[in-house]
């Protein structure tokens with residue numbers, strides 16, 4: 461016999477938990493399935509451990525560079541203690557995502573792998589569950605490329621790297637995406653030698669002119685970056701893993717991290733039994749419904765942006781569709797993202813190149829941290845901001861520099877609410893703050909008009925009035 465629910469959610473990561481919290485608190489009979497760790501990738505193997513490691517690496521870097529501020533310090537990295545710090549941060553957040561919290565909110569939590577066995581039916585833990593709505597929030601896992609020899613040698617992924625008890629002497633990273641550059645810089649700053657091997661260019665989704673700042677910073681830190689490097693096969697030497705490049709030559713180190721993209725967790729989910737279509741990820745419409753209209757898919761397991769805040773945003777759309785029965789649509793066009801290297805690189809909306817492909821009459825305006833007094837005081841003047849406009853309307857913003865992930869907020873708001881660049885010129889920014897770089901860019905759009913010959917003539921005329 462099967463138990464009946466208003467809503468069943470498979471996966472207790474960023475996406476699944478946001479639906480479960482909303483549905484359960486609003487009184488729906490809710491069941492949530494989780495096969496592994498509550499909190500999913502973000503808490504256990506992704507955002508939280510990586511940002512905690514980056515925070516530690518930043519401390520080491522700041523101490524090493526403090527001489528220019530007149531402070532003498534020479535940091536000594538205690539790697540096991542750094543990794544303990546990472547686990548402490550995970551443990552401090554875990555109660556928020558725990559079974560106990562979700563049971564308190566009113567959801568039933570089943571710690572087991574779940575599988576669709578019909579259009580509205582799920583099997584887990586030897587039981588059957590039927591639900592009016594089903595939400596697939598099963599996330600993603602590291603894609604392991606079919607590279608000759610790779611399966612025969614030990615390698616790390618974003619899931620296993622947090623178990624390291626000894627610092628890698630030389631970490632070779634296959635893939636220069638978000639994971640590769642963030643962890644590459646962090647391990648380098650903690651004292652490992654690091655080589656990134658990337659088949660195209662690092663951070664290929666971002667504006668190349670802004671990526672150049674990150675590339676320079678990585679190289680300054682001592683990270684070796686091998687771009688346009690296709691790997692033919694992998695092998696093992698006495699010293700550790702070896703990558704053999706197609707163009708000839710090898711890259712070897714003590715450890716290998718594979719970070720070449722993600723695979724959606726959709727195998728063995730029973731998609732066929734439920735009539736849910738998928739390619740490499742689950743196909744959804746703009747209400748995040750699958751080809752089976754009572755089944756939704758959110759976060760990393762569906763086609764679309766793969767971020768924690770994207771999964772959370774999707775969750776809100778599903779709650780509106782299922783709990784409130786509103787035909788809410790997902791709009792990812794104002795989805796920001798940020799790579800947490802130093803300098804950080806943040807983006808919302810279209811990059812300049814994408815805008816030029818898709819929009820008419822594209823123009824840009826920018827400002828530099830070199831002209832920002834706070835950045836000068838902090839000696840962090842490398843970086844800049846670019847606003848991308850189509851027919852004068854804001855369609856994107858790119859920032860590379862200190863705290864770019866924080867500084868992108870007003871631009872994400874502007875994009876989401878359809879604010880104009882003029883709106884950003886019209887508030888008073890406290891001095892001295894890094895955020896003034898946004899006002900400087902926005903003011904730049906009007907500077908030419910303000911100081912134009914026409915305005916100067918008008919001012920000349922006014923000054924002659926009695």
Ligand SMILES: Cc1cc2nc3c(=O)[nH]c(=O)nc-3n(C[C@H](O)[C@H](O)[C@H](O)COP(=O)(O)OP(=O)(O)OC[C@H]3O[C@@H](n4cnc5c(N)ncnc54)[C@H](O)[C@@H]3O)c2cc1C
Nearest residue numbers: 471473474475495500501502506574598599759760767768
């Ligand atoms: C190293 C790293 C760093 C990252 N840093 C950032 C960052 O700084 N900012 C950011 O926005 N994003 C970041 N991300 C991406 C972010 O982690 C993901 O986008 C986010 O976790 C996706 O959430 P989700 O709910 O879709 O999936 P997940 O968090 O992966 O959760 C899915 C859950 O479903 C469970 N599950 C799967 N199949 C089943 C089944 N059949 N039955 C029961 N349970 C199942 C899984 O065990 C998992 O717990 C990072 C990712 C990585 C790998």
Ligand SMILES: NC(=O)c1ccc[n+]([C@@H]2O[C@H](COP(=O)([O-])OP(=O)(O)OC[C@H]3O[C@@H](n4cnc5c(N)ncnc54)[C@H](O)[C@@H]3O)[C@@H](O)[C@H]2O)c1
Nearest residue numbers: 635636637638639640657658659719720721766798799800
């Ligand atoms: N700050 C953040 O928001 C953040 C941080 C980390 C991870 N993430 C998320 O996690 C995922 C990032 O995962 P990722 O970095 O593994 O993937 P990615 O897709 O971002 O980057 C993979 C890189 O590997 C390269 N590559 C692919 N195959 C290769 C090969 N055989 N040899 C050499 N290079 C190869 C690609 O060209 C690409 O540059 C993304 O979904 C991202 O959204 C986000």
